[in-house]
Each structure stands twice: as C-alpha cells, then as structure tokens.
Amino acid sequence: MGLRLPIPDKKRRGKMFDIIVLIFILLVAVLFLFPTVVTIANSFMTSNEITANYGAMFSNMTEKQKTFISSNVNLKLIPDKVTFDQYKAVLIQNSDYLIKFWNSVILTVPITVFQMLVAILTSYGFSRYPNKFKGIIFFAYIILMIMPYQVTLVPNFLVADKFGMLETRKAIILPAIFSPFSIFLLTKVMRRIPISYVEAAKLDGAGEFKILTKIYVPLCKGAIASIAMLVFIDYWNMVEQPLVLMKESTYHPLSVFLSQINTGDIGLAFAVGTVYMIPTILMFLYGEDYLVEGITYSGGIKG
Known part of the structure; x- marks a missing residue:
C-alpha cells in the first residue's frame, strides 16, 4: 500500500x-x-x-x-x-449645560421625525410610480448624498439669509428635513416589496394611503427605525451647522458647547460627555433589534 x-x-x-x-x-x-x-x-x-x-x-x-x-x-x-460632584455641577448648579442639552433635543427630534416622514412619502413615490424623469431625479439625490456637507453649507447659509432664517433653529431644521440620505436608503428597501402585495390590496379596495400605511410602512419598519437612529445620531453630533447658521451661542446644542468647556474643568468635561452620550446609548439599546433588522432587510424580501 x-x-x-x-x-x-x-x-x-x-x-x-x-x-x-x-x-x-x-x-x-x-x-x-x-x-x-x-x-x-x-x-x-x-x-x-x-x-x-x-x-x-x-x-x-x-x-x-x-x-x-x-x-x-x-x-x-x-x-x-x-x-457625584461633577454631575451635581452639570445638572443642578450650572443651568447652561441642561439648556444646551435641550437645545440638542429641540434640534434633533424634529429633524429626525420630519425627515423620516418626508423619506417615507418620497420613497413610496420613487418605488411605486413610473416616470421618465424618476431616474434623473434619483440620480440627483445620489449626487447630493455623496457630497460633503461643507459643500452645501454656503448655499444653505445664503438661502437662510435670504429668507431671514439666520440665527434661528429653522435654518438648521428645514434643510435637514429634506436630506437625500434617508430617501436613498428607504427607496432601495421599498423597491424590493413584491408588486403582488399591492395588487392584492387593490383587489380588496385599498387606496394609496392604505397601501402605504398597511403594507409598505409595516414591511419597512425595521429599515425605517434603523435609518431614524442613524439620522438622530448624525444630527445629535452636528457641529458645523450651528456654528455657521447660528452664531448666537444661546441656541447652540451641547455638541458645540462640549468643545468650549474650559480645560481647567476636566472633571466637568467628563461628566458633560457622559450626559451627552446617554440619548444615543439608550436609543441603541432600545432599537438594536431594529437596527440589525434594517441592515439585513434589503435581502429579506423576494419578489
């Protein structure tokens, strides 16, 4: 052998x-x-x-x-x-930190809610209605999405100045609502929903609003939640927009204020940083399953 x-x-x-x-x-x-x-x-x-x-x-x-x-x-x-002295100083003794924290909330929550509302309606239109200009418009969204925000910051500043929105929260919230990022991702997800679901709903007498709310939104809830989390975290950490569009520090969010803490108060900086992380950590812990579902969802529905 x-x-x-x-x-x-x-x-x-x-x-x-x-x-x-x-x-x-x-x-x-x-x-x-x-x-x-x-x-x-x-x-x-x-x-x-x-x-x-x-x-x-x-x-x-x-x-x-x-x-x-x-x-x-x-x-x-x-x-x-x-x-807990550092937290006592942040949460009780000095109101500036809480004011900046709520400034972050007041900016980020409306941006996230209305951006997702616009994204759901726009993505539904892109995925459902045939139009010869749809490809061109969607391509324009992609171009806007890959552009660094700094490229569009100056045009946003000029538009805000023209409409008298400088030094107000509207200068940040309104442009952010129409961000192409969430529209692009959600459109890709909605396009994978089988048309047979829509046809079956129409046979039952469902209109467009019912098709959107009873079929598309429930099937895309994982993707919607995960995109909303990414949007929230992105705008929670924004720095450039408030510095350029709102020079009055009264309306600045905590993300801007963190960089302005005196280096002599290092302990205070640690406490403020911890408080600043709490919303994003809680959001991740609460929406972890949705985030995983949203990431894997694009391959989950077959036509």
Whole structure:
C-alpha cells in the first residue's frame, strides 16, 4: 500500500479561524469602547484626583514638557473615591449645560421625525410610480448624498439669509428635513416589496394611503427605525451647522458647547460627555433589534 499523507482536519481549522475572528472582534470592540469607558469612569472621580491624573496635560507648559508629561499620564478606570460632584455641577448648579442639552433635543427630534416622514412619502413615490424623469431625479439625490456637507453649507447659509432664517433653529431644521440620505436608503428597501402585495390590496379596495400605511410602512419598519437612529445620531453630533447658521451661542446644542468647556474643568468635561452620550446609548439599546433588522432587510424580501 502507498503512503498516505495526513489530511488536515477541516473542522479543527474552521474552529481555529472562528477563534481568531472572535479575538479580532474583541480587540476592535475594546479599542472603540475604551474612550467611552474612560469618560464614564473619570466622571465619578473627585476634582483633585482628576487634576492629579490629567491636570499637567493642560497646564501652562511648553509643548515639549506637555509631550513628556502626557507620556506619563496616570490613566485610571477605577476612582479612589466615587463622587457625584461633577454631575451635581452639570445638572443642578450650572443651568447652561441642561439648556444646551435641550437645545440638542429641540434640534434633533424634529429633524429626525420630519425627515423620516418626508423619506417615507418620497420613497413610496420613487418605488411605486413610473416616470421618465424618476431616474434623473434619483440620480440627483445620489449626487447630493455623496457630497460633503461643507459643500452645501454656503448655499444653505445664503438661502437662510435670504429668507431671514439666520440665527434661528429653522435654518438648521428645514434643510435637514429634506436630506437625500434617508430617501436613498428607504427607496432601495421599498423597491424590493413584491408588486403582488399591492395588487392584492387593490383587489380588496385599498387606496394609496392604505397601501402605504398597511403594507409598505409595516414591511419597512425595521429599515425605517434603523435609518431614524442613524439620522438622530448624525444630527445629535452636528457641529458645523450651528456654528455657521447660528452664531448666537444661546441656541447652540451641547455638541458645540462640549468643545468650549474650559480645560481647567476636566472633571466637568467628563461628566458633560457622559450626559451627552446617554440619548444615543439608550436609543441603541432600545432599537438594536431594529437596527440589525434594517441592515439585513434589503435581502429579506423576494419578489
């Protein structure tokens, strides 16, 4: 009999590959979550402890001295003494932070709600009604979507100035409502809904509004929720628009105000940063299933 070479165990190799992938995912997760963990942990430290750990980085020193000290920063994740003084200052003693927080809410919630309403109606039109100009209009949406926001910021400024909307929230909210991003994504999803569903609904006497609300919206609820989450997070973190369109700091959201916190109040910055993250974290925890469903939905319906 001839000599047989050992055949590699495919199952074992597959298991090793899964372990390597898992380790890689864990490393990436730690890399992305570490700043968040540091922010939350340091927000419960006393001012003296924070100053002892990081204060030298922001003191009046030369760049060479700061570089040397920064390399020896005492990065801690467990406070010596847990305190809520920073949160007391943010939520009770200084009303500016809460005002900026609610400014963020007042800007972001209407943008998200009305942008999704416009996206649902527009996407339904793109997916349902044949028109020789539909392809051109949709292509224009794609061009607008891939443009950096900074390209359209100046035209938006000129239009807002022309209509007397500068220094008001309308200068930010109105252009954002008609963003092409959500329309593009939702149109792609709605086009995958089988036409047989619509024909069956019409046989039962359903009109366009009923078809939209009883067929398209329920079938696309995962995609709608996931897109709404992305829109909310995007505008919750906006900085350029308020700085350009609303120079009066009274209406600035917390995202702008965060960069203006005095570096002498490092502990305060950690607490404000933690409060700032709460809405997006809660939204993700609540809508995680919808987000996953929305991401995988495009392949879920077959005509």
